Amino acid sequence: MKVDVVNTRGEKVSTVELPPEIFEAPIKTDLMHQALTRQLANARLGTHKTKTRGEVSGGGRKPWRQKGTGRARQGSTRAAQWVGGGKVHTPRPRDYAVEMPRKMRRAALRSALSEKAAASAIVILDELKLQEPKTREMAAILRALVGQASALILLPEADEPVERSVRNLPEAKTLRASYLNIRDLLGFDRIILPLGALQTISVHLGQAGGAG
Numbered sequence: 001m002k003v004d005v006v007n008t009r010g011e012k013v014s015t016v017e018l019p020p021e022i023f024e025a026p027i028k029t030d031l032m033h034q035a036l037t038r039q040l041a042n043a044r045l046g047t048h049k050t051k052t053r054g055e056v057s058g059g060g061r062k063p064w065r066q067k068g069t070g071r072a073r074q075g076s077t078r079a080a081q082w083v084g085g086g087k088v089h090t091p092r093p094r095d096y097a098v099e100m101p102r103k104m105r106r107a108a109l110r111s112a113l114s115e116k117a118a119a120s121a122i123v124i125l126d127e128l129k130l131q132e133p134k135t136r137e138m139a140a141i142l143r144a145l146v147g148q149a150s151a152l153i154l155l156p157e158a159d160e161p162v163e164r165s166v167r168n169l170p171e172a173k174t175l176r177a178s179y180l181n182i183r184d185l186l187g188f189d190r191i192i193l194p195l196g197a198l199q200t201i202s203v204h205l206g207q208a209g210g211a212g
Contacts, residue, residue: 001117005124005195010144013126016195022205023117025110032115035100035108035182044096053078053086105182106205112185113201125194128153133164142172142192149189154180156196177201 001023005014018024053059059078066073080088116122123145130137142151150171155162157176166174175184177193177200185191193201 003117003122003124005126006145007126008128008141008144016124016198018117018122018124018198019202019206022110022201023113023122025107025114027115027118028107028111031104031108032111032182032186035105036186038098038100038105039181039183041096041098046094046096048091049093050087050090052088052090053080056084056086058084108182109180109185110205112182113191113205116185116191121189122191122193123151124198125192127196128155128162128192128194129159130161130165133161135165135168138162138165138172139169142169145192146190150187151190151192152184152188153192154194154197154201156194156200178204180204 001018001020002015003018004012005016007013053076056078059076063074063077064071074082076082077085079085113122125145128141145151148171151173153162153166153172153174154177155174159174163174166172173184173188175181177197180201
């Protein structure tokens with residue numbers, strides 16, 4: 001698949017051939033859904049917890065005698081019906097992690113990238129460089145490249161001026177290409193992909209790619 005390469009003003013400067021094994025892969029919606037569900041589940045901390053009657057303070061003796069008071073029998077002030085008592089059937093700490101083979105995770109990323117490419121939602125950029133952080137300048141670049149659409153900007157490596165310039169733009173996000181994930185891919189309208197980041201993705205997701 002040949003696509004145009006543009007500069008930060010949105011002007012065509014050349015063309016590039018996108019790797020077909022990454023950008024023309026079979027689009028498997030169920031696999032993308034599975035990968036997204038896994039990522040969301042793994043993001044859950046699972047630290048929710050409330051105290052049961054065995055963990056609250058108090059209740060060392062029976063509140064009153066069993067019979068003869070006219071009141072309901074009670075065994076402990078730590079029971080759930082008492083103010084300050086323990087809770088019943090409440091959340092406990094747990095691990096929400098979901099396993100998914102690496103090959104399937106990489107296949108899901110290829111599917112998502114292929115879907116974006118088929119929809120012409122990938123913008124290939126020759127280079128994205130700023131001398132210093134400037135949100136206004138970055139906003140102008142994004143308007144030229146994607147208009148009012150939301151955009152995920154993939155970077156080949158850490159770039160503090162660019163990352164800081166995007167930080168205050170609500171419809172844009174920067175992400176290092178080596179950290180590419182299904183949630184961010186599916187969460188933005190357009191993908192802005194500098195040539196350096198394209199090379200990184202080709203290494204990670206190509207036929208001989210490493211971890212993904």
